[in-house]
Amino acid sequence: MTAISMSRRQAVLATTAAISSGAFSGLRVRTADAKVPRATEQAPCYYRFNHGKIQATVVSDGPLRLGDPSAGFLGTSREEIAKMLTDNFLPLTNFMLEQNVLVLNTGDKMVLFDTGMGSSTIFGPSTGKLLSTLKAASIDPKDIDAVVLTHGHHDHCWGIMADDGGHHFPNAQIYISKADFDFWTDAAKLGMTDPPYMKMTVAGARKHLLPNRDRMVFIKDGEEFLPGIQAMFTPGHTVGHMVFMVTSDGKTLAVIGDLTHHQVLLMHKPRLQFVNDTDPKQGADTRVRVLDMLATNRIPLLGYHFPWPGIGHVAKLGEGFQYFPTPMEMLVYQNA
Numbered sequence: 001m002t003a004i005s006m007s008r009r010q011a012v013l014a015t016t017a018a019i020s021s022g023a024f025s026g027l028r029v030r031t032a033d034a035k036v037p038r039a040t041e042q043a044p045c046y047y048r049f050n051h052g053k054i055q056a057t058v059v060s061d062g063p064l065r066l067g068d069p070s071a072g073f074l075g076t077s078r079e080e081i082a083k084m085l086t087d088n089f090l091p092l093t094n095f096m097l098e099q100n101v102l103v104l105n106t107g108d109k110m111v112l113f114d115t116g117m118g119s120s121t122i123f124g125p126s127t128g129k130l131l132s133t134l135k136a137a138s139i140d141p142k143d144i145d146a147v148v149l150t151h152g153h154h155d156h157c158w159g160i161m162a163d164d165g166g167h168h169f170p171n172a173q174i175y176i177s178k179a180d181f182d183f184w185t186d187a188a189k190l191g192m193t194d195p196p197y198m199k200m201t202v203a204g205a206r207k208h209l210l211p212n213r214d215r216m217v218f219i220k221d222g223e224e225f226l227p228g229i230q231a232m233f234t235p236g237h238t239v240g241h242m243v244f245m246v247t248s249d250g251k252t253l254a255v256i257g258d259l260t261h262h263q264v265l266l267m268h269k270p271r272l273q274f275v276n277d278t279d280p281k282q283g284a285d286t287r288v289r290v291l292d293m294l295a296t297n298r299i300p301l302l303g304y305h306f307p308w309p310g311i312g313h314v315a316k317l318g319e320g321f322q323y324f325p326t327p328m329e330m331l332v333y334q335n336a
Contacts, residue, residue, distance in 0.1 A: 044136035045129070047309040048332045052248025054106050054228070055332070058302070058309040059133040061099035061116025062126045064155060069095040073265050074273040074280070081265065088264045097262070099155060100310035101130055102255055102302055103137075104229075104246065109145040111226060112169070113244065113255050114304060115159030120204070122154070130159050131168065144169045146226060149176040150257025150304070151238040152184035152205045153276070160208040167212075174209070175225060177233070178218040179240030183278075185209055197276065234259055234290055236283025237274065243290060245299075254294055254301040260287050263306045263323040267291070270320050291321050300326065 045060035069085065070078040072095070082092050102113040117127040134141060147169050149157050157176075162168055183189075184205035192198040209216070219225045219242065221233035232243040237258045244255040260266040261274050270287045273280035294301055295314045303310040303323075312325040 044133050045308060046133050046137035047328060048137075049311070049329060050332065051104075051246065051253050052251040054104050054246070054248045056253075057103045057105070057137050057139065058311070059101050059103060059137055059139070060129055060308065061101055061133070061155075061159065062129040064097045064099065064117075064123045064127060064305075065094050066097060066123070067094055069093075069265070072275045073262070074275060076269065076272060084264055084268060090264065095262075097305035098308050098310060099127065100302065100304050100306065100308065101133075103134075103139055103144075106227065106248075109226065110139070110143050111146045111148060111229065112144050112172070113148045114150055114156040114257065115147060115168070117155050118158035118161070118208070119163050120154065120158055122200075127155070128159075141169050142171055144172045147172045147174050148226075148229070148244060149174065149180070150243070150255070151241040152176065152180045152201075152209065153238065153258070154201055154204050156257070156304075157208050158204050161211060165211070173215050173217050174212045175217045175219050176209070177220075177231075177240030177242055179235075180238050180242075181209060181216065181218065181240070183239045195276075232290070234286045236279050236281075236286040237277050239278055241286075252299050254290075254299050255304075256290070256301050257304050259290055260303065261305045263303065263325075267314065267323050268317065268320045292316070295321060 047058045049056050066072055069092070070081045073081060085092055085095075099114075099116050101116060104111040104113075116130040117123065119128055121127070131141065147160065160168060160174070184202055186202065187206070189202045190199050217225065219231045221231060224230045228247050230245045230247070232245060234241050234243045234257075241257060241259070243257060243259055246253045246255060260270065266272055266274065266287065270291060271284045273284060277283040291314050293299075295316050298313065300311065300313050303312070306312070306323065307325065309328065312323055314321050314323055316322075
């Protein structure tokens with residue numbers, strides 16, 4: 001690890017602490033003096049669409065605000081990152097990633113992909129909205145049959161357990177790769193100081209995964225572990241990261257998790273490295289391989305961290321790729 005990569009990782013941690021402590025409290029909407037006070041709430045974030053014969057709903061756990069983008073994306077200059085963001089009308093500070101949680105109603109099962117941050121406020125107060133948005137979308141957590149995890153990071157599995165030890169999804173089996181389960185629940189890693197986020201991430205994974213060991217199902221590369229849902233081993237971001245291909249009525253949707261975190265930076269320059277990748281080079285190789293496959297076969301994707309609701313297509317663009325968001329439909333047709 002180089003000195004510069006260490007300093008950038010530390011910058012990410014410092015930004016996280018600043019957000020958690022309220023340093024960015026100025027982001028709150030101010031109430032102006034007016035005849036009618038300005039509203040401070042948006043509508044609940046959920047969006048339904050049809051995928052073949054499956055009804056899909058995207059619900060939000062709330063955005064992650066991660067500070068300086070040049071501290072999070074490695075392998076190019078601060079100036080180049082600023083240019084890419086400016087060219088795409090995106091802010092240069094405190095970049096934001098969404099948390100787009102997918103729920104599938106297959107007719108036989110209710111399947112939820114990833115669970116967000118839970119009650120943790122390490123990225124500030126904007127996360128932890130999953131249970132409230134599920135309720136707004138008329139989805140009862142007790143009806144969830146399967147919780148499918150792309151990997152074992154905090155913003156993907158920390159919504160499984162309640163702080164009092166209860167289960168948010170009491171009737172669900174938990175699906176994850178054995179590689180990720182073993183890696184992130186390894187007690188020996190609790191003493192690691194490099195990378196600095198390791199102890200916190202492992203402690204959180206143990207809290208949320210170990211109590212569910214008796215209903216844990218380990219999934220393998222290429223396995224159709226639920227009807228119409230096939231696992232694809234995509235290591236790099238973590239040792240056992242998975243992408244899931246959901247097929248219904250001849251249509252396929254790729255649930256890409258953290259294959260790529262940003263709709264511009266890691267698409268236009270897919271060989272950039274993300275600071276929290278376990279193996280950044282492997283992550284870049286995997287990203288290029290899978291994005292190339294999705295572009296070639298024109299397979300739509302759901303990006304966990306892409307702008308809401310995260311559904312779109314990818315196309316080749318020079319040595320990289322371009323993301324095209326799918327327009328949202330305001331009506332859900334029964335026979336689409």
